[in-house]
Amino acid sequence: MRKLALISLVLLAVLGMPQEWVSRSFGPISWQQPSDWQETPPLAFNSTGVFKGMGDGQTLNQGVGVFFIYDTGVEVALVYGLSQDASLVDQGETEWKGFKGRYYKFEGNDLSFNVQTFPLGMRDLAFWSFVVGEPADEDLKTLEKILSSIDLNDRFRFSRWSSQDGTLEIYQNGNHIEGTFGEKTLEGIVIENSIFGWWKKSDSTGNMGPSQFWDGAFNGKFVEGKLQLLFSNLEDPFHSLEGTTVTFENVSGKFESSAAEEVFVTESLLCRSVYENAPFATDTAFTLFDERIVMWSTTKPFENSHIFKWEWYDPDGNLRENVYYIVATTIETGYDYYDSVWGWMTTDRFREDAFGDWKVVVYADGKKLDESSFTLVREPKMKTIETETFKLNVPAYTYYQLSEGIHYFIFDIADLIFAEAHYETEPLNGEVYRTSNYEVNFVETSMPDYQTGQNFTYWVFQFPEKNGQYLYMSFYAPEEDFKRLEGLFEKILNSVELK
Structure with missing residues (x-):
């Protein structure tokens, strides 16, 4: 059958019949x-x-x-x-x-x-x-x-613009733009006939903007077929900028203006991580054991790209950090719309002056949307989890689950930081470790995550034998997080009581 099909195609070509196009x-x-x-x-x-x-x-x-x-x-x-x-x-x-x-x-x-x-x-x-x-x-x-x-399709456009300083190339997807201008790379958004975003030199690692990737901000306007861009070394494209203005003439392609789309927040929560677009381990008090503090906001559905900013104010009212993020257009992500956004601040640079009451404010395209407050404390609030055979204390935000005889205590779902407890009949051949209540066997080792290759450190503890079984307890965290969490893990371990 396949040979016959090939022969038919050859005969069609020889006879000069037109090829069908689809x-x-x-x-x-x-x-x-x-x-x-x-x-x-x-x-x-x-x-x-x-x-x-x-x-x-x-x-x-x-x-x-x-x-x-x-x-x-x-x-x-x-x-x-x-x-x-x-x-x-x-x-x-x-x-x-x-x-x-x-x-x-x-x-x-x-x-x-x-x-x-x-x-x-x-x-x-x-x-x-x-x-x-x-x-x-x-x-x-x-x-x-x-x-x-x-x-x-109509969402995607290419255009070229010329100036005395060189050529600007713009790729536009809806109201999201990317471009190049000489040695500069650009990314931003279009709101009506105005444009806002960040620029970066090709040989630079950046130090500001989203992910500290950019070298400065820009903004500009499309007026009567011309484009004026102001390039600044400042960080916020929605503030009054001082810098260099370049005027561009259109060479080819077409720019599409974009109607303004307002973003409305319906609820904001503070949490430790986000899983499947939902906040995990919500709280109003955090400690240095937490890798990050996240402000998660649910919104009315929106479709365009927007520039979000989170401002973090310390207990003295000082602006400690700005966090920026550009939400990509929905056609690039496969989502029909967005209904939540989140930004976070890490705790690795905190010192003694960080303890106390904080405030965080979220903006979209330079307009304030919402604010929340939280307290940074020295020790986490604990809760007691009790089973038929043991009890222990864990941070109050910990997610607890029993699955096929294994007790899971999840501290951070984004980084897979958790503890687990189960029973075995075989003793552990390890070092001796003393808790507040018991002398236990202990092994420390590491293993790579099979998906990411990231190395995890884990502790395994074997408690004294009872009725022919040993309670095993393990703590897991990425290598870079484990040292930060050692004190918390030891606090949990010292709280274990066998029944």
Whole structure:
């Protein structure tokens, strides 16, 4: 049956019958391609994969045509992992919307390869597609025809702007923008005809803004086809800035203004981490045993990108820290809308002057949304958990769960910090450790997390035998957190009482 299908395709080509073209789409792009081209995988971007045959036992054979388009510096590692009998043949350079790119042909038997593309952005764009069989020169023209049919949906726009100081390239997804201007990288949002965000030099590690990644802020306006941007070394793009203003003229593409969308907070809670968009271990009192203090706010649904800021004020009323975050547009994340946001401050830099009452304020696009308060104390409030065979004290926020004879005490769900207790009949061969109530056996070791590879330290304690069984208790935490938590773990351990 497959041979008959191939013969039919050859006869159609010989007779000069027109090739049937069909529409395809992926994410924000759509294009046209021959109906007999392999559909899986389709032309795509922002994906990684190992591509072989269309089904079990099949391979891609001689002459698989592939097309890539990219900007400066992105060609590296686009294709790798070629099978032993395969080769990559450069077919020449082409261009799409001002982006230079190349297209290639794969040759070889039992062909398999990896394709690495990059997130869709101004300087990192890649498209690919291929045809199974024996591509002739006509197939290379087909690839170019596919390229000419590519279109972006209305949310996605590219534009170029010129000034005396150089060219600005902007990639716009809804009201979220990314761009490059000389040695600067830009990211921000558009509100009506105004633009706000941060900039960074290409060789800099940054020291401000979201994740301390940026070198400064910018803001500007689109007026009568021109764009004016003011670049500043300050951090907040919504404050009055002092710096250098650059005026740009439009060269190509179109900028789309974005209507303002207001964000409304309906509730704010303070917690230690967030799990599946919900706050975990909520509280109004925190200690230095807590790695972070999180302000989590539920909101009325919103769809656009927004710049959020959290201001943290210490007991003396001093602004101790600003935390920024840009919420990505929903089309990039797969969410239809957002209904919660959160930001946090770590406690690793706190000193004696940090104990007392704190305040945190959250803003969206420079407008205050809500505020909360909490107290930083020296020792956590404890609660007693009692089972049929033992009891112990743990921090009051601890989540407790019994599962198949194992008692779990979860302190931080984001970093997998927890303790567990269970019974075994075999004794532990370890060192002697003395608690307030018992002499126990003790082992300290480490292990990597099977998903992240991050190393975890854990303590295992064996309590005295009773009725032929030993109570085992273990404490788990990432290596970098364990030292901070040792005092808390020892406090819990000294509270254990056997019944």
